[in-house]
Amino acid sequence: MKVDKREVAAALLPAALLGVAALAAWLVATLAPDTEGRIALGLFAGLMLAAVAGTLLRQAYLRWVHAAARLVEDAGTLLAADVQREIAAAGAGAEVQALAGIVNQFAAQRAALRSDIAQQVAAASRNVEQERNRLAALMAELTQSVVVCNLDGRILLYNRRARLQLRALSAHKGATPSAADGAELIGLGRSIYALLDRALIAHAIESVQQRLGRGAANPSAQFVTGTRAGALLRVQLAPVRTVGSGDADALDGFVLMLDNITRDFAGQAERDQMLHTLGEGSRASLGNVQAALEMLDFPDLDASTRERFMAVVRDEVRAMSARVQQLAAHSAQTMKTRWPLEDMRGDDLLAAACRRIEASIDNCRASVEQVDAELWLQVDSYSLLQALASLAARLAGEYGVKLVRLRLTRDDKADAAHARLDLVWQGPSMSTETVIGWETEPMRVGDESVGLTVRDVVERHGGEFWFERERVRHASFFRMLLPLAVEGERLEASTVVRGDSRPEVFDFDLFQREPPRELAERRLAELTYTVFDTETTGLEPSAGDEIIQIGATRIVAAKLRLEDAFEQLVNPQRSIPAVGIAIHGIEPAMVEHAPTIDAVLPSFHAYALDTVLVAHNAAFDMRFLELKRERTGVAFEQPVLDTLLLSAVVHPAQESHRLEAIAERLGVTVLGRHTALGDAMVTAEVFLKLIPLLAERGIHTLGQALAASEKTYLARVSY
Amino acid sequence: MNAKHVLIADDEPNIVISLEFLMKREGHRVSVARDGDAALATIRAERPDLVLLDVMMPGKSGFEVCQAVRADETLAGVKILMLSAKGRDTDLAKGSALGADAYMTKPFSTRELADKVKALLG
Numbered sequence: 001m002k003v004d005k006r007e008v009a010a011a012l013l014p015a016a017l018l019g020v021a022a023l024a025a026w027l028v029a030t031l032a033p034d035t036e037g038r039i040a041l042g043l044f045a046g047l048m049l050a051a052v053a054g055t056l057l058r059q060a061y062l063r064w065v066h067a068a069a070r071l072v073e074d075a076g077t078l079l080a081a082d083v084q085r086e087i088a089a090a091g092a093g094a095e096v097q098a099l100a101g102i103v104n105q106f107a108a109q110r111a112a113l114r115s116d117i118a119q120q121v122a123a124a125s126r127n128v129e130q131e132r133n134r135l136a137a138l139m140a141e142l143t144q145s146v147v148v149c150n151l152d153g154r155i156l157l158y159n160r161r162a163r164l165q166l167r168a169l170s171a172h173k174g175a176t177p178s179a180a181d182g183a184e185l186i187g188l189g190r191s192i193y194a195l196l197d198r199a200l201i202a203h204a205i206e207s208v209q210q211r212l213g214r215g216a217a218n219p220s221a222q223f224v225t226g227t228r229a230g231a232l233l234r235v236q237l238a239p240v241r242t243v244g245s246g247d248a249d250a251l252d253g254f255v256l257m258l259d260n261i262t263r264d265f266a267g268q269a270e271r272d273q274m275l276h277t278l279g280e281g282s283r284a285s286l287g288n289v290q291a292a293l294e295m296l297d298f299p300d301l302d303a304s305t306r307e308r309f310m311a312v313v314r315d316e317v318r319a320m321s322a323r324v325q326q327l328a329a330h331s332a333q334t335m336k337t338r339w340p341l342e343d344m345r346g347d348d349l350l351a352a353a354c355r356r357i358e359a360s361i362d363n364c365r366a367s368v369e370q371v372d373a374e375l376w377l378q379v380d381s382y383s384l385l386q387a388l389a390s391l392a393a394r395l396a397g398e399y400g401v402k403l404v405r406l407r408l409t410r411d412d413k414a415d416a417a418h419a420r421l422d423l424v425w426q427g428p429s430m431s432t433e434t435v436i437g438w439e440t441e442p443m444r445v446g447d448e449s450v451g452l453t454v455r456d457v458v459e460r461h462g463g464e465f466w467f468e469r470e471r472v473r474h475a476s477f478f479r480m481l482l483p484l485a486v487e488g489e490r491l492e493a494s495t496v497v498r499g500d501s502r503p504e505v506f507d508f509d510l511f512q513r514e515p516p517r518e519l520a521e522r523r524l525a526e527l528t529y530t531v532f533d534t535e536t537t538g539l540e541p542s543a544g545d546e547i548i549q550i551g552a553t554r555i556v557a558a559k560l561r562l563e564d565a566f567e568q569l570v571n572p573q574r575s576i577p578a579v580g581i582a583i584h585g586i587e588p589a590m591v592e593h594a595p596t597i598d599a600v601l602p603s604f605h606a607y608a609l610d611t612v613l614v615a616h617n618a619a620f621d622m623r624f625l626e627l628k629r630e631r632t633g634v635a636f637e638q639p640v641l642d643t644l645l646l647s648a649v650v651h652p653a654q655e656s657h658r659l660e661a662i663a664e665r666l667g668v669t670v671l672g673r674h675t676a677l678g679d680a681m682v683t684a685e686v687f688l689k690l691i692p693l694l695a696e697r698g699i700h701t702l703g704q705a706l707a708a709s710e711k712t713y714l715a716r717v718s719y
Numbered sequence: 720m721n722a723k724h725v726l727i728a729d730d731e732p733n734i735v736i737s738l739e740f741l742m743k744r745e746g747h748r749v750s751v752a753r754d755g756d757a758a759l760a761t762i763r764a765e766r767p768d769l770v771l772l773d774v775m776m777p778g779k780s781g782f783e784v785c786q787a788v789r790a791d792e793t794l795a796g797v798k799i800l801m802l803s804a805k806g807r808d809t810d811l812a813k814g815s816a817l818g819a820d821a822y823m824t825k826p827f828s829t830r831e832l833a834d835k836v837k838a839l840l841g
Contacts, residue, residue, distance in 0.1 A: 280775075283804035284731065287825030291737035294829040298744070305740070312733045 520703030551676025755779025
């Protein structure tokens with residue numbers, strides 16, 4: 001047990017004083033021997049007194065001084081160690097105990113505050129998560145393509161529709177032997193400028209910022225641009241404003257909404273053509289008719305000549321009727337495409353209609369009588385449900401109908417482009433005037449009046465509406481002809497709407513990233529990389545060896561993005577030595593129909609745009625790319641990191657910096673080596689492991705990594 | 720003798736029938752060509768006094784025929800009256816630029832046509 005020196009001193013202090021007194025008494029006694037007896041007595045009494053005083057003083061010390069010191073220690077522990085316990089001050093003085101009590105209260109308060117903060121943080125995270133999911137769901141459901149980028153044009157977020165649409169755009173590249181089918185135009189962290197002209201976006205941002213500066217609330221900019229694949233895109237750009245910045249005009253990034261209007265344009269051109277044909281065709285016909293009629297005016301015509309001119313008139317009238325007919329059909333078609341009609345499954349529509357009718361009309365039930373489950377309709381479901389509900393409401397209100405049934409069947413007559421939607425009820429029939437009234441009066445559902453009429457709705461669908469009786473069943477029905485969905489379109493719609501309702505790629509953390517204005521100063525962990533590898537016919541590009549495969553994968557914000565990979569065989573337009581085939585396994589037959597490097601390199605360049613390149617023994621691969629620069633006009637000017645060099649920086653004492661050796665050293669599992677993509681993936685994982693090791697050596701930024709690479713002696717080896 | 724040779728170059732029988740009747744009635748000798756190439760061949764072979772030339776024909780268009788005729792000095796005497804369903808000012812301008820003597824847009828009055836022909840042949 002530790003002896004408290006101060007405690008001992010306190011206990012012995014009276015005894016020490018007594019000792020001094022005894023010494024004094026002894027001196028007195030030596031000088032005056034007759035006082036000896038009294039001194040002894042006094043000494044005894046003093047001894048007793050000293051013992052008592054010593055005990056009291058020790059207790060006082062324990063009570064006041066030592067208890068306070070213990071309190072200091074306990075409170076210190078409490079503060080430092082984040083433990084939650086009561087400090088006990090048993091045997092301490094009242095003030096010390098009170099102090100201990102207050103310390104305990106502080107500790108309790110701290111604990112309460114902490115748990116409160118923890119709860120708030122948890123709630124906030126839940127909110128953020130919820131918001132994310134909501135946004136994700138919303139974006140997934142949008143029928144428009146949406147891409148969110150930061151100010152540097154890096155893609156932070158996009159929805160499925162955008163990917164489908166952009167994939168379709170890259171798919172019909174047509175003439176060029178579609179290089180790199182594995183490569184998508186869109187990917188997280190990739191540059192939007194691979195797809196859209198940087199100047200166009202810069203201009204749009206500028207105009208948005210100008211309008212923001214003038215105080216516009218929700219400015220956006222629009223432009224139309226052609227893609228390399230020849231499609232026309234209408235792009236709407238809306239700003240993402242910096243949250244919490246004092247500058248209201250500061251932008252964080254932008255949202256792009258993309259519309260492929262190639263088809264609209266084609267439609268427009270077709271309409272123009274149509275009008276033109278109608279105009280010129282009619283002129284010619286009218287000319288023929290007029291001339292013929294004027295000939296008929298001559299009184300001296302014989303019967304056969306007369307008949308010939310009459311035949312001209314009849315013929316031309318027939319031709320003009322046909323043209324007008326064709327125009328009418330065409331306008332109905334364009335009407336349909338201009339209204340935002342959505343593809344919807346027939347049974348979904350009927351189920352929704354039943355719910356709508358029962359919800360909006362008291363004491364009227366609705367059921368599905370018959371539905372062709374195969375049918376997909378092209379409808380504006382909102383207005384169509386309104387029309388059905390308003391008709392049912394009038395039936396219930398004016399004829400006391402308690403049950404309506406819905407029926408959807410294919411039109412089995414010649415008209416295969418429409419389906420028949422019937423609203424059937426048992427009992428009372430009605431006059432034609434009433435039906436016309438219901439068709440042309442503004443619709444009402446409950447107290448709510450809608451500006452549209454049933455006829456408007458039907459016309460919006462390019463359909464028809466009428467009333468029929470089924471005498472046998474004692475039933476009546478309203479029938480609507482509604483357009484069927486076009487085959488190709490509805491498939492796409494079904495994958496979009498019914499698929500996974502989250503965007504596949506989604507990483508808001510990317511929003512936090514700084515723009516790469518000072519690329520060299522950016523941290524390695526936050527950059528976007530294209531990690532690639534090539535397979536070649538041999539080791540000497542200058543002696544005619546060629547690339548036969550390029551594989552690449554992407555690292556975004558220190559995460560490997562396997563879904564955004566690039567893999568492409570290349571026709572080397574020369575033989576492949578058998579020695580190599582044993583290693584890379586690429587036989588001549590496999591590349592026979594592959595695109596040449598002239599087609600693949602631009603595609604790979606687009607994939608790698610605005611990223612840092614990473615390769616193992618990069619100098620080798622870069623040499624192959626460089627040699628094609630003149631011929632293809634494609635230059636890879638971005639910074640290049642070499643895992644071989646970085647490994648040498650991290651482990652200078654190691655002898656081997658072959659990819660397998662590094663992978664083994666860093667615990668990276670090697671799978672599928674010696675395909676370009678397989679090697680690229682191993683390289684990427686190795687690179688990710690190297691980043692923290694580099695950081696240990698004080699290498700944090702791209703600039704530092706490049707400088708360190710250069711310093712290693714291996715950097716001087718030239719291929 | 721006032722009878723002149725008129726060539727009708729048009730691929731539409733429904734107008735040829737009326738034009739042929741009209742021109743014959745005016746006392747002219749009439750030939751018919753159904754397309755641009757036939758029209759040019761007839762013009763070169765027979766040197767008609769006047770051609771009623773439709774712009775839109777299979778093979779050579781009326782414009783091309785007109786240009787070819789005007790490029791040949793030996794055919795300078797052949798009058799050209801262009802007939803067209805194209806009513807745009809630009810077409811009219813093109814026709815006269817290429818050397819047509821007159822240009823009429825369909826539909827036209829046969830009376831007016833007859834007057835124009837008379838004036839050109841006069």
